[in-house]
Amino acid sequence: MSGPDKIVSLRGDVAEPASNAGTDFLSDLPLFEPGWVWLAGAGPGDPGLLTLHALNALKQADVIVYDALVNGRVLNFANPAAEQIYAGKRGGKPSIKQRDISAKLIELARAGKRVLRLKGGDPFVFGRGGEEALSLVEAGIPFRVIPGVTAGIGGLSYAGIPVTHRDTNHAVTFVTGHMAGGAVPENLDWAAIAKGSPVIVLYMALSHLGEITQLMLANGRSQSEPVALVRNASLPDQEVLETTLATVMSDVELTSFKGPAIIVIGDVVRLRQSLDWLGALEGKVLKTDPLNLRGEQDAG
Numbered sequence: 001m002s003g004p005d006k007i008v009s010l011r012g013d014v015a016e017p018a019s020n021a022g023t024d025f026l027s028d029l030p031l032f033e034p035g036w037v038w039l040a041g042a043g044p045g046d047p048g049l050l051t052l053h054a055l056n057a058l059k060q061a062d063v064i065v066y067d068a069l070v071n072g073r074v075l076n077f078a079n080p081a082a083e084q085i086y087a088g089k090r091g092g093k094p095s096i097k098q099r100d101i102s103a104k105l106i107e108l109a110r111a112g113k114r115v116l117r118l119k120g121g122d123p124f125v126f127g128r129g130g131e132e133a134l135s136l137v138e139a140g141i142p143f144r145v146i147p148g149v150t151a152g153i154g155g156l157s158y159a160g161i162p163v164t165h166r167d168t169n170h171a172v173t174f175v176t177g178h179m180a181g182g183a184v185p186e187n188l189d190w191a192a193i194a195k196g197s198p199v200i201v202l203y204m205a206l207s208h209l210g211e212i213t214q215l216m217l218a219n220g221r222s223q224s225e226p227v228a229l230v231r232n233a234s235l236p237d238q239e240v241l242e243t244t245l246a247t248v249m250s251d252v253e254l255t256s257f258k259g260p261a262i263i264v265i266g267d268v269v270r271l272r273q274s275l276d277w278l279g280a281l282e283g284k285v286l287k288t289d290p291l292n293l294r295g296e297q298d299a300g
């Protein structure tokens, strides 16, 4: 179809009657062909954050290879006949090596299965999705990538924290706190990040948070800088710890705060007083003017 024709249909001139809209939303989505691997993100947990492409994949897959951070309720959408293979690296179950996961995907695709590789969040954000896709390319296996809502954006939204806000930051940095070997990444210029990035979102960082906090303070961040930790973001047992760089480590200890947690450092955390929409559903009273801008204007 040529470009202009497409625009006509996008405008809705040839749209289906509205009565179809509620039930038939998967029908225009791609057919999952045997022998393909679809690499999909499942979002941070809440099944409502699945994309339609991910849902379409769940409905058609013959086999689903899923990670530890994929919510079981998401798997409930799968075709009941589909085989489900756990490929997680936590939760007390035997851990499976990355190389073996890629080999498994290739083997299943070569056996003519429709293979859904389902990962928490977005497959290309600290999810090793790129590595798996590269091994599919090498093996000549056709694949599709389905992005997901990443914890560092969607998970923080569920805590009422926007990753950018015009009055606080025009940039944000996503960082992993954890290398394959378990250490704090040394090839990162932590000083540059501390000095240059107003908001820093940390994945897999809970076990190195003490070290990271010290690096922040040593490179000019203030003791009073707000920090939030969100555990099980978007799930019914979501927990949020709001603290500061000075107190984060003692608070983590005091509350025995456990992962998986997404961590954010920066002034955007202050917006939570006003934007914690989930808290508001449970009766929390939202404040106005969380950044005290009106106060400053009055003073000025």
Ligand code: SAH
Pocket (backbone or CB within 6 Å): 044, 045, 069, 119, 120, 121, 122, 123, 124, 125, 126, 127, 149, 150, 151, 152, 155, 202, 203, 204, 205, 230, 231, 232, 233, 234, 235, 259, 260, 261, 262, 263
């Ligand atoms: N691909 C994933 C990230 C995988 S790395 C994504 O895009 O979200 C795993 C890390 O992601 C965890 O250690 C934690 O920091 C973060 N994470 C993923 N899901 C989370 C959730 N529901 N709540 C809090 N943190 C989460």
